Amino acid sequence: MLSFKFVLLVIVGCGLVTWLTRVIPFILLKKFELPISFVEFLSFVPVVIMSALWFNGLFVQHLGHLPSLNIENLLASIPTVISAIISKNLLVIVAVGILSLAIIRFLA
Amino acid sequence: MNGNLSLRSGIKDTIPTLSGYIGVGLAFGIVAKSAGLNLLIIVLMSAITYSGAAQFVIVSMLVSGSTFLSILVAVFLLSARMLLMGMTVAPYLKKESMKRNIILGSLLTDETFALTMNKLNYTKRIVNFEWLNTANILAYLTWIIASGIGGSLGSLIPNPNKFGLDFAFIAMFIGLLYLQILADRTMAFKLQVIMVLVTLGLTYLGLIFIPSSLLLLVVTLVGCWLGVKIKNAFF
Numbered sequence: 001m002l003s004f005k006f007v008l009l010v011i012v013g014c015g016l017v018t019w020l021t022r023v024i025p026f027i028l029l030k031k032f033e034l035p036i037s038f039v040e041f042l043s044f045v046p047v048v049i050m051s052a053l054w055f056n057g058l059f060v061q062h063l064g065h066l067p068s069l070n071i072e073n074l075l076a077s078i079p080t081v082i083s084a085i086i087s088k089n090l091l092v093i094v095a096v097g098i099l100s101l102a103i104i105r106f107l108a
Numbered sequence: 109m110n111g112n113l114s115l116r117s118g119i120k121d122t123i124p125t126l127s128g129y130i131g132v133g134l135a136f137g138i139v140a141k142s143a144g145l146n147l148l149i150i151v152l153m154s155a156i157t158y159s160g161a162a163q164f165v166i167v168s169m170l171v172s173g174s175t176f177l178s179i180l181v182a183v184f185l186l187s188a189r190m191l192l193m194g195m196t197v198a199p200y201l202k203k204e205s206m207k208r209n210i211i212l213g214s215l216l217t218d219e220t221f222a223l224t225m226n227k228l229n230y231t232k233r234i235v236n237f238e239w240l241n242t243a244n245i246l247a248y249l250t251w252i253i254a255s256g257i258g259g260s261l262g263s264l265i266p267n268p269n270k271f272g273l274d275f276a277f278i279a280m281f282i283g284l285l286y287l288q289i290l291a292d293r294t295m296a297f298k299l300q301v302i303m304v305l306v307t308l309g310l311t312y313l314g315l316i317f318i319p320s321s322l323l324l325l326v327v328t329l330v331g332c333w334l335g336v337k338i339k340n341a342f343f
Contacts, residue, residue, distance in 0.1 A: 015156035025194025026213030044335035051307035067315035084286040090124035097279020101272030
């Protein structure tokens with residue numbers, strides 16, 4: 001059984017780590033300007049990170065081997081993408097995504 | 109989504125993302141409860157650590173008896189991408205006070221970051237404290253409450269994944285990515301599409317040999333670096 005004290009220490013320690021990674025950029029950039037070349041680098045962050053967060057969910061990792069497909073998420077992504085193209089509405093897109101995966105799980 | 113940056117508009121823009129926090133928060137509460145953590149610990153972790161992916165990692169590392177330091181390192185590697193996201197958003201908030209910058213940074217998440225990047229396309233690339241703070245706080249409260257409900261009901265409630273709720277965040281990123289590519293006039297449409305494909309390739313390759321705690325960070329760093337190279341060579 002884990003001691004309450006140890007778990008609390010982990011929570012606070014990790015909280016400090018996640019807080020610092022969130023807050024440091026805001027503190028630094030309030031005071032300093034970023035060099036243009038770095039701004040250009042950062043301009044790719046949105047499209048790359050949103051793509052990466054999606055594609056991460058499409059595979060199952062087997063370290064040292066090729067990843068396999070997460071068939072459920074892959075199939076659910078198809079109606080989700082189509083709903084994005086048709087509706088351009090985030091609420092509709094999320095609802096279609098959830099519903100698609102629920103139906104796929106129900107049928108499987 | 110429109111150009112309005114009021115509190116009301118912040119609430120309206122954030123609502124579509126909340127189902128993700130509810131689904132993943134419930135799931136986290138249930139998993140943490142079944143791992144032997146009590147409700148107080150679960151709620152404290154959601155309120156203090158406040159990071160979906162990191163919290164699942166913490167629970168599994170606690171259960172496997174990992175040391176304090178190894179948990180901290182894993183959480184840092186998993187969270188380091190926030191440095192990049194923060195640096196991307198922060199320049200838009202330079203006019204706000206230091207205190208407000210710290211408040212906004214403290215509660216920034218993958219989701220409110222992605223939402224902000226989309227919002228910029230509708231506001232002539234402006235964002236303010238009121239709008240982002242509303243999005244952040246709504247997300248924060250939803251996450252804490254959902255994980256608390258998951259933790260208190262534990263195995264009594266059916267697995268929320270049965271209802272597809274675990275897909276909410278992925279669906280949201282698909283939606284935000286698509287809307288971003290359509291609306292962002294600061295980067296060529298073709299270049300953005302190329303970057304999506306580049307990221308697909310990098311993610312696939314990365315999954316072979318990069319541990320999951322490091323994957324998003326490495327893919328983002330390499331992806332952005334490749335983006336600069338491709339842009340300078342062809343655009």
